[in-house]
Amino acid sequence: MSSMKKNRKKHLWLIPLVLIAVLAIGFLVYTGDYYHAAASAEAAMKSDQGVRVVRKDYGWLFDGDSTKDALIFYPGGKVETASYAPLCRRIAERGLDVCLVDMPFRLAFFDMNSADEIIRSEGYEHWYLAGHSLGGVAASYYASKHGDQLDGLILLASYSTKKLDKDLPTVLIHGSEDKVLRMDQFREHKGNLPPGTMDYVIKGGNHAYFGDYGEQDGDGKARITGEQQMQETVELIAKMRDRRR
Numbered sequence: 001m002s003s004m005k006k007n008r009k010k011h012l013w014l015i016p017l018v019l020i021a022v023l024a025i026g027f028l029v030y031t032g033d034y035y036h037a038a039a040s041a042e043a044a045m046k047s048d049q050g051v052r053v054v055r056k057d058y059g060w061l062f063d064g065d066s067t068k069d070a071l072i073f074y075p076g077g078k079v080e081t082a083s084y085a086p087l088c089r090r091i092a093e094r095g096l097d098v099c100l101v102d103m104p105f106r107l108a109f110f111d112m113n114s115a116d117e118i119i120r121s122e123g124y125e126h127w128y129l130a131g132h133s134l135g136g137v138a139a140s141y142y143a144s145k146h147g148d149q150l151d152g153l154i155l156l157a158s159y160s161t162k163k164l165d166k167d168l169p170t171v172l173i174h175g176s177e178d179k180v181l182r183m184d185q186f187r188e189h190k191g192n193l194p195p196g197t198m199d200y201v202i203k204g205g206n207h208a209y210f211g212d213y214g215e216q217d218g219d220g221k222a223r224i225t226g227e228q229q230m231q232e233t234v235e236l237i238a239k240m241r242d243r244r245r
Contacts, residue, residue, distance in 0.1 A: 034106050037082035041212035044085035051092045053085075058118055059102035060085075064092035069241060070124040071154075072099045072115045074108045076211065077134030081106070083211035084132070086226075090234045096128070096241055108138035115142050119149060128241065130154035132210045133180070137161055140192075143168060152240050156210045156233065157181045159189040170197040171240050173233055175205025177220035200236055205229040 045060065047053045052063040059081060073088060075081050081102045088098040099118050104110040108131065119127055127150050131139030136158025143153045144162035152169040153160075157178055164170060170193055174181055204223030208216035210233060212226060222229070 034078040034080060035083065035208075035211075035213040035216065037080040037085070038212045038214060041083050041085050044089045044212075045082055051089050053089075056099070058099065058114055060088075060100045061122070062088045062092035062098040062100065064095060064097055066092075066095050066097040066124075068125045069095065069128070069151075070097040070099060070122060070126070071128040071130055071237070072101065072118055072139075074101055074114075074129075074131035074135030074139045075103060075106065076132040076136075076157075077108065078106050079132075079211055079213055083213040086212045087210060087230045087233065090230055091237060094234055094238045096237065097124070103135070108135040112138040112141050115139075115146070126151045126244070128152040128154065128237075130156065130237070131158060132156040133158055133207065140164065144192075151244055154237055154240065157207050159186045160192045161189055163192045164194050166194045168194050169240060169244065170194050171236060172197060172199045173202065173236055174200075175202045175207065175209065175220075175222065175229065177204060177222055178207040179220040180207035180216060180218055198236075198240070202229055202232050205232070 045053055050064065054061040054063055071091060073084060075084050081100060084100055088100050091098050099122065101114050115129055129139045129143055129150050136155040140153065140155060140160030141162055143150055144160065144164055147165035147168040150168060153164070154171045154173065157174045206222040207219045208214070209222055209226040209229040
């Protein structure tokens with residue numbers, strides 16, 4: 001064997017390493033480009049007399065007056081977790097404590113079952129699960145496997161790609177000006193929803209205003225403020241919980 005062939009063979013093992021390195025760099029670049037929480041969202045992460053915000057292994061607990069009812073929230077893809085603090089705080093103020101999950105790489109698909117550990121570790125009797133956009137798809141996947149552990153599922157600008165238990169109370173909420181939500185997929189997967197699923201359209205709302213991270217690429221122009229969209233969302237979630245009672 002010539003020295004040239006020996007050298008070529010000796011360096012073949014480098015090819016997989018180079019490919020892995022290129023993929024890893026590409027992944028880090030992709031996940032490193034994300035929507036950052038606004039300053040007002042960061043402020044909502046601070047405790048006050050109404051809601052105590054506690055850092056947890058899974059993310060943050062928005063601890064209000066509730067002792068029995070809690071909601072687990074999966075953030076949208078490539079959105080900083082703190083962006084959902086204003087919404088979570090409002091929900092906690094309405095008597096439903098919130099466990100806001102800090103997902104790996106800001107992609108809920110990497111820890112779809114994070115609700116398991118939260119349900120085991122936190123001492124609540126009734127659990128609700130919610131998610132925004134990609135986080136909603138991940139939440140629906142968990143709900144399709146563990147519906148018996150949940151009192152309700154809330155999908156914000158999202159849909160369920162898996163068949164849900166017919167007895168699981170489910171609410172869909174999206175904005176009329178949402179241009180990010182794939183409505184063809186939304187309609188296609190409606191057959192996975194339980195009978196009696198409530199479908200609400202927030203007039204003037206868009207995709208991004210469930211969080212507080214500014215405008216989202218490709219989204220529609222909202223005709224209401226983010227505060228208005230969040231408040232209407234909170235009212236709908238509270239209505240769902242009150243129906244269980």
